[in-house]
Amino acid sequence: MKNGILRDKVAVITGGSRGLGLAIAQTYAGAGAKVVIASRTSRTVDQAVDSLRANGYQVEGFVCDVSDMQQIEALAQHAIQTFGKIDIWVNNAGLSAPYGPTVHIPSMDFLKVINTNIIGTYNGSAVAMRYFLTQNRGKLINLLGRGDNGSIALQNAYSSSKVWVRNFTKTLAAEYKHSGVDIFGFNPGLVRTDMLSNVSAVKGYEKRMNPLRYVAMLWGNEADVPAGKALWLASSATDGKSGLMVTVLTMQMMISRLIGLPFRKLLNRSTELLDLNVVSVESAVTGD
Numbered sequence: 001m002k003n004g005i006l007r008d009k010v011a012v013i014t015g016g017s018r019g020l021g022l023a024i025a026q027t028y029a030g031a032g033a034k035v036v037i038a039s040r041t042s043r044t045v046d047q048a049v050d051s052l053r054a055n056g057y058q059v060e061g062f063v064c065d066v067s068d069m070q071q072i073e074a075l076a077q078h079a080i081q082t083f084g085k086i087d088i089w090v091n092n093a094g095l096s097a098p099y100g101p102t103v104h105i106p107s108m109d110f111l112k113v114i115n116t117n118i119i120g121t122y123n124g125s126a127v128a129m130r131y132f133l134t135q136n137r138g139k140l141i142n143l144l145g146r147g148d149n150g151s152i153a154l155q156n157a158y159s160s161s162k163v164w165v166r167n168f169t170k171t172l173a174a175e176y177k178h179s180g181v182d183i184f185g186f187n188p189g190l191v192r193t194d195m196l197s198n199v200s201a202v203k204g205y206e207k208r209m210n211p212l213r214y215v216a217m218l219w220g221n222e223a224d225v226p227a228g229k230a231l232w233l234a235s236s237a238t239d240g241k242s243g244l245m246v247t248v249l250t251m252q253m254m255i256s257r258l259i260g261l262p263f264r265k266l267l268n269r270s271t272e273l274l275d276l277n278v279v280s281v282e283s284a285v286t287g288d
């Protein structure tokens with residue numbers, strides 16, 4: 001156990017069934033927290049709970065869609081009924097849309113990103129904050145992502161949603177500055193998860209995804225790296241630091257990875273290209 005720095009804490013992690021959310025669940029539980037993980041698919045929630053419990057961790061699963069406020073309220077109630085309270089809430093569930101120009105993307109795919117990344121973060125933040133404010137403490141961590149500080153062509157749904165999450169989180173932190181609740185934005189950098197390697201693209205745009213193989217090889221991390229940073233954010237080390245926007249992939253890390261590449265090859269360290277799976281989707285623009 002990592003010094004038990006989250007001993008007696010209860011954490012809720014949306015999108016905790018796989019990828020980064022599961023790594024955060026593992027890291028928090030390893031640091032002594034009781035953890036509730038949630039996602040839409042009961043099979044993967046059960047698998048994740050079983051794998052965490054096999055390590056002796058106190059973990060509960062809950063099937064819910066973050067875009068539905070009632071389901072998020074039920075998730076919070078389930079955590080409180082099971083473990084007595086909530087100390088940490090991580091709005092980690094996230095989706096991306098097919099790669100391509102905005103109106104070429106089927107509207108359903110675009111809206112799914114809005115509903116999960118924006119509405120889901122609003123729902124989770126509102127429910128967590130209403131609870132945290134009654135106890136004058138708590139840690140709310142909202143996941144940022146690529147483009148959260150600007151615009152990314154051909155990834156409008158995702159990048160615009162993360163711009164919204166960043167602004168929403170900063171505003172929340174400003175409004176509740178003296179509440180005792182700490183509110184953080186967290187950009188985990190490039191993480192080798194399904195989101196990175198199982199992607200979709202509008203027909204004709206598939207090849208444009210190829211550079212991702214190299215980018216992920218250079219700058220990607222396994223999920224336990226950002227999960228370690230998320231542990232720090234949830235710990236007492238950040239008490240009173242509400243409003244922090246933390247980024248794992250700093251310019252310094254990017255440069256040192258680039259310079260270190262030949263040495264990594266020499267030392268036979270992982271220099272494998274990302275195994276990228278691109279699914280084609282039909283353009284929503286007729287006649288394309």
Ligand SMILES: NC(=O)c1ccc[n+]([C@@H]2O[C@H](COP(=O)([O-])OP(=O)(O)OC[C@H]3O[C@@H](n4cnc5c(N)ncnc54)[C@H](OP(=O)(O)O)[C@@H]3O)[C@@H](O)[C@H]2O)c1
Pocket residue numbers: 014015016017018019020021038039040041044064065066067091092093094095115116120143144145146187188189190191192193194195196
């Ligand atoms: N991977 C990266 O390089 C990267 C980079 C920057 C930021 N991020 C951010 O980090 C977070 C986690 O990403 P990841 O890479 O771990 O993604 P991932 O591997 O695709 O996992 C996403 C998780 O979210 C759940 N989920 C998706 N939509 C949901 C919904 N509507 N309601 C409830 N759960 C939902 C998924 O389970 P179900 O499908 O079963 O619901 C899964 O557990 C996201 O917010 C992402 O934007 C990732």
